[in-house]
Amino acid sequence: MIGLRRARPLLGTVVEIGADDVVAGSDPGSDAGSDRDPGTEAAIERAFDAVARIHALMSFHDPASEISRLNREAAHSPVEVSEETWQVLHAAQRLSAASHGVFDITVAPLLVELGFLPRPAGSTVSDWPSERRGDWRDIKLLHGRRVWFTRPLCVDVGGIAKGFAVDQAVAVLRDSGVRSGRVNAGGDLRVFGAPQETLHARHPAQPTVLIPLPPVSAAVATSAGYYRHRDQDGREVCPLVHPHTEQLCDTRRSVTVYAEDCTSADALTKVVSADPERAAPLLVAHGARAIVLEADPASGGCRVYDSAGGARPDGQPGRRTAYA
């Protein structure tokens, strides 16, 4: 049971951090509502600070962020970045290579065009026709944490940084002596120290209705379009784009990925959203599992697709998964 929970608006969502008492100086009899262990409070505060720092470094909207600086300057000359931004770019590049570019942080110009991201000041990349645009292979990570774009690019790490922020917050809690806790950044969630916890995801067509999912013992992330959709030619779309086809992903689905860490879970949701079939080997390689929810108009419920449901040796659909 989590002793103390706090929530703040960060990363464009409400971030919730929970922790039990820290190892030293804890009072097992203390109640969450009465006088609280100041060590736990301080640990949660430091974890929020870590999330806020990642928010400040990697915001696409903030002209003062490192990502904005890369978008302005890295095509001219290499730009040195913080350890955190470096790690996120490394993780993004690894996944781009493994997914053959299905995951690609350079799709930002498309999102700008579609109105999901603001046009960055001073950037002209999004005015370019798509055949002249670069892709993830034009991002070079040089020694000394320097980043160079071999042609003008506009990167947005929104598809991975939230998961990374959750992992960083968890690392801070653990370093602070917290034995068990959880960090939930609006869909990107990591728990530690507890055997497993229950998990719900939103119904893709009715977001306030919660659908029970298999329990989580490490990290999980969900990508869906329910709150960010807008009409494009009368259709509902969401800001998940397939980089090859430039097609928007279906907003009536939600994708949840279970993984060991939240950075991977977050990024893998984008791969599964773009190409569920081809994501299968990548999920296996990461020890990850994907669950896709799709509205079932006939019952008002949800169709559940489960990548672990295919593991049955007889090749039959995995009807006996956690729902059986």
Next chain:
Amino acid sequence: MNDTFNWWSVPAIIIPAAIAAPAYAAQYFTVEQAQRALFPQATAFVARPVHLDAEHKRFIADYSKVSLRVDRQPVWRAEADGKLLGWFVLDEVYGKHEFITYAVALDANGGVRGLEILDYRETHGGEVRDQRWQAQFVGRHYGDGLQLGKDIQNISGATLSCKHITEGVRRVLALYEAALK
């Protein structure tokens, strides 16, 4: 891939709407706890609710571009041995499906020194604008145990929005300009 089932071709299961859980609520702080958290050095919190007249409301709407729905804003003066430390402003925002109570701590010069969410509630919709539904939360204390979504530990899936909180903070800053400065 040929030797394994293609997970994407057939649903593993179809969950009927009946077993879906209806709503979610979480409480983080009572007002008193949030006051202590945001102003740990304060020795007293003096209630100074602001009564908002038409002129205040016009100013706040112009300044923050957010309209004001209430006539009275709960505000406390945080003091240390009689000296003003800042202001504790309690506020609520709601969207189509959510209701968030939060507090903003302003320093003596009106700068934001902290923000805490006191509680977060989701509903199917209509209830949020229903005064009686709101009234059930008034005077609530930590541990009173909201029964909504009691067994829900974690939701994977974005919170409904934090846009409303951002707008709310803008409105609170306008309130400071209009009535506390």
